[in-house]
Amino acid sequence: MEQIKFLLLIFNVSRGTMSLFQGTYDVIVVGGGHAGCEAAAAAANMGCSTLLVSMNLQNIAQMSCNPAMGGIAKGQIVREIDALGGYSGIVSDKTAIQFKMLNLSKGPAMWSPRCQSDRMRFAEEWRLMLEGTPNLDFYQEMVSGILTEGNRIVGVRTSLGVEIKAKTVVLTNGTFLNGLIHIGEKQFGGGRAGESASFGITEDLQALGFESGRMKTGTPPRVDGRSLDFSKMIEQPGDVNPSKFSYSDVTQPLKQQRSCYMSYTSEVVHDLLREGFDRSPMFNGRIKSIGPRYCPSIEDKINRFADKDRHQLFVEPEGWNTVEFYINGFSTSLPEDVQFRALRSVAGFENVKFFRPGYAIEYDYFPPTQLKHTLETKLIDGLFFAGQINGTTGYNFQIQNGDFLLENINYRYIQDANSHALEFMRANPGSVSAIATLEIEALALEYELKLRTL
Numbered sequence: 207m208e209q210i211k212f213l214l215l216i217f218n219v220s221r222g223t224m225s226l227f228q229g230t231y232d233v234i235v236v237g238g239g240h241a242g243c244e245a246a247a248a249a250a251n252m253g254c255s256t257l258l259v260s261m262n263l264q265n266i267a268q269m270s271c272n273p274a275m276g277g278i279a280k281g282q283i284v285r286e287i288d289a290l291g292g293y294s295g296i297v298s299d300k301t302a303i304q305f306k307m308l309n310l311s312k313g314p315a316m317w318s319p320r321c322q323s324d325r326m327r328f329a330e331e332w333r334l335m336l337e338g339t340p341n342l343d344f345y346q347e348m349v350s351g352i353l354t355e356g357n358r359i360v361g362v363r364t365s366l367g368v369e370i371k372a373k374t375v376v377l378t379n380g381t382f383l384n385g386l387i388h389i390g391e392k393q394f395g396g397g398r399a400g401e402s403a404s405f406g407i408t409e410d411l412q413a414l415g416f417e418s419g420r421m422k423t424g425t426p427p428r429v430d431g432r433s434l435d436f437s438k439m440i441e442q443p444g445d446v447n448p449s450k451f452s453y454s455d456v457t458q459p460l461k462q463q464r465s466c467y468m469s470y471t472s473e474v475v476h477d478l479l480r481e482g483f484d485r486s487p488m489f490n491g492r493i494k495s496i497g498p499r500y501c502p503s504i505e506d507k508i509n510r511f512a513d514k515d516r517h518q519l520f521v522e523p524e525g526w527n528t529v530e531f532y533i534n535g536f537s538t539s540l541p542e543d544v545q546f547r548a549l550r551s552v553a554g555f556e557n558v559k560f561f562r563p564g565y566a567i568e569y570d571y572f573p574p575t576q577l578k579h580t581l582e583t584k585l586i587d588g589l590f591f592a593g594q595i596n597g598t599t600g601y602n603f604q605i606q607n608g609d610f611l612l613e614n615i616n617y618r619y620i621q622d623a624n625s626h627a628l629e630f631m632r633a634n635p636g637s638v639s640a641i642a643t644l645e646i647e648a649l650a651l652e653y654e655l656k657l658r659t660l
């Protein structure tokens with residue numbers, strides 16, 4: 207019955223007899239990744255009528271790679287976002303399985319909060335937070351194009367042909383635009399392992415005069431913790447007195463934590479990896495695009511730092527209850543058999559079983575020189591880009607993108623819609639301006655010191 211209803215709906219929609227969407231949204235956010243979630247939350251909380259369209263609503267806020275938030279030069283961004291009313295700090299605290307303040311041996315300006323997250327709980331918590339946010343609608347479909355009138359955005363078009371009107375559109379497509387996954391000599395389309403790539407938007411933007419490029423990033427294999435020998439590794443427990451990200455009382459520091467572990471590659475491991483170099487898309491020219499600076503693959507590391515006889519590997523649980531582990535430091539696009547053989551030579555991994563092999567992904571991005579400092583595109587009024595579509599990388603930078611641009615959207619386009627928007631502007635003048643950032647940093651330090659002296 208449900209299927210018949212759905213088919214009738216599509217039939218009517220395609221005949222133009224019925225529209226799924228009436229009226230014009232203040233903001234449509236395309237993509238429910240880190241940038242999109244934060245953007246949608248910020249827009250809706252400012253009183254803008256907001257629609258979040260994502261290809262798979264089951265995978266909202268999915269962590270594509272490392273199940274972790276924060277870290278050096280990143281943790282403070284999560285706190286900045288929290289200070290501005292974003293959700294990432296709260297979600298990170300609620301779903302953390304370990305918390306560490308990195309760089310504690312250095313001065314307070316260098317302290318960097320980082321948490322290990324429960325991957326499944328993180329995505330679930332984000333979805334619950336968004337569902338509890340007024341003014342926010344959801345729709346699952348692939349946006350295949352944008353609608354413009356002259357040099358103004360007026361909405362989006364989906365792959366089913368549904369047209370949705372909006373005053374502003376925020377594209378946060380991440381690694382999905384014409385995404386191509388590489389494992390050794392194998393290639394297949396995808397935006398992330400197990401998820402389809404997204405088509406149409408790049409071509410629409412190019413036709414409007416946008417310049418696009420290709421980038422690549424990669425991820426390590428995930429393994430079965432029951433097949434590991436942790437006694438051969440070095441335990442990495444969380445902080446004795448864990449802190450947290452959010453300034454609010456909604457979350458509390460962790461009372462229990464899960465440990466991570468550390469092991470090392472060796473010359474033997476490096477030799478085994480080198481055996482696969484001729485089948486590596488990185489080295490045989492199949493991957494042509496450049497990678498984000500901070501995500502080197504293991505093959506890249508042993509190639510570029512040939513004098514190093516070992517590299518650190520962090521063995522990180524993917525959640526409270528799962529046996530799946532993430533092998534931080536072993537990002538690779540080498541053939542799966544090479545990955546497997548090499549990893550089996552690492553201490554503690556002699557009997558390792560794979561959950562998923564590592565892979566690299568190439569995707570379209572749009573050089574951010576095409577943006578104003580507000581993240582609005584110079585070519586199309588009301589069209590904004592946030593997140594990895596701008597060629598940046600990392601969960602934490604994407605959320606900042608998402609939060610920051612909304613302030614600007616609201617100021618320029620929606621401010622007449624309601625006074626709440628103006629209140630927000632007064633309360634948050636230039637959220638990521640140098641002064642505001644310093645103030646937030648000072649607040650973060652004060653907060654941290656308070657927690658430590660409690």
Ligand SMILES: Cc1cc2nc3c(=O)[nH]c(=O)nc-3n(C[C@H](O)[C@H](O)[C@H](O)COP(=O)(O)OP(=O)(O)OC[C@H]3O[C@@H](n4cnc5c(N)ncnc54)[C@H](O)[C@@H]3O)c2cc1C
Nearest residue numbers: 237239240241261270271349380381382404593594600601
């Ligand atoms: C293999 C891999 C390894 C990575 N390694 C790391 C890492 O170790 N550390 C780190 O910090 N970052 C890593 N990243 C990057 C990290 O995933 C991103 O920086 C961050 O998730 C990007 O956030 P985003 O919101 O821009 O996009 P994403 O998280 O990629 O989300 C994009 C969202 O948009 C949706 N979408 C895309 N196109 C459409 C469309 N046309 N219509 C509707 N919905 C659409 C997708 O379904 C998805 O929900 C990695 C990414 C990948 C894929």
